[in-house]
Amino acid sequence: MMEDHLTLDIEAAEFIVDLSNVVRNTSLGVGVARLSRFQGLLDALRRFARDDQVLVYAVADRSLLHGAGLSGQEEAVLQRWARDGLIEVRPVADDRILEIAHLRDRMIVTDDAYKEYHRFHPWLVGDCNRFLSPYPDPRRPGAVAVRRRVIPKFPEWELSLVEEERELKDAGLRGRNAEQRRRTLLGRLWECPVRDCPLFGRPLRAIQPVARFTGRGAVCPDHRLPLADRGRAPRRAQVKVLVDGAVVTRFTLDEGRAVSVGRAPVRAGVALMSWLGAYPPTSMSRTHVELMCEADRVVVRDVSTNGTEIRRDGGLTRLSPRRWHPFSPGQEVVLHESTVLVLSGRRRYFNEADEAPPPPPSHVDPTTIEGKNGRITGSRQTRRRTRRR
Ligand SMILES: [Zn+2]
Secondary structure: OHHHHEOOOOOOOOEEEEHHHHHOOHHHOOOOOOOHHHHHHHHHHHHHHOEOOOOEEEEEEHHHHOOOOOOHHHHHHHHHHHHOOOOEEEOOHHHHHHHHHHHHOOEEEOOOOOHHHOOOOHHHEOOOOOEEEEEEOOOOOOOEEEEEEOEOOOOHHHHHHHHHOOOOOOHHHHOHHHHHHHHHHOOEEEEOOOOOOOOOOOOOOOOOOOOEEEOOEEEOOOOOOEOEEEEEOOOEEEEEEEEOOEEEEEEEEEEOOOEEEEOOOOOOOEEOHHHOOOOOOOOOOOOOEEEEEOOOOEEEEEOOOOOOEEEEOOEEEEOOOOOEEEEOOOOEEEEEOOEEEEEOOOOOOOOHHHOOOOOOOOOOOOOOOOOHHHOOOOOOOOOOOOOOO
16 A cells, blocks of 8 residues: 555655656656556665665645646545645645755655756755666566666756746745754644644644744745744654564654663563564574663663674674663664664665665666665565554
């Protein structure tokens, strides 16, 4: 079910999908627009991230829901998703996609080069960990694959032409100070004056989508009205468990509450037993580590018999037992050589060893880069779900 992969919880989402762009991508099959292309993309992202439950934050242009070439049935599906708060619908999606991706450091799945935004978002250009682009999978007829893509720097004259077509009304908001301010506003709970607002209405969603931040402060992206600040939002973090390089399950850390992880934690916790095969490594303790989300970071503590290592910057460091250590995105907590914990939402998708040479600076690059060995992980079914609450 496509719904199972949709979330407006940016902490849980691994990718931001430019939904209109994908659905209208005619290279992915006949017809002007097809929702099946999005289904194909989700399958591709599952393979790419080696995560059967991969979650995406999808943003669509409003026009996609009305007369953009989708069937009435497909339009009804999108309208339902929007109503249920599974996708965001914006008059123009581009700006919003870039805003969220930048604030939360996520990869964007699209074919668009966002030319008219290069001046405002210089980070768009030249980074091979920013964009994925879907294309027809040459090894699976009818299927979609994704590859990394670098947006090249366009000649200045070309940019100027595109920019002239665009109204730059909120240019003053895009300085560095403004960006700092928006980041501090991310950790708040917001309420929309429109009571039944699906995003910020009453009762407030425990997990809110990203508000829109303008010169007036936080604004409801739906109603364009200022949002009232309802206090600090508790911090959360998503942790993924990888066995042999594939994601087998994920769980959420709520601020201030320690969670035990191990083969079979004595008290409540995350039991990994069922994913470790017939002969689970005995070096892994029943309760191996504890994790906790604090106000500004995640910490980990080794409580095992045989010790825990953390992989950062390519090297392994042993955690001193029973002491809390910081655990940051991109690092791996190693419970056993087969079993590691990582924080969700890291932008860099590969370990150094997996890193393929960056594709040439063109969005029609021929290189396909998938998860290690392009392996499909459909055999491992996960059972815990910690999304939408
Ligand atoms: Zn609203």
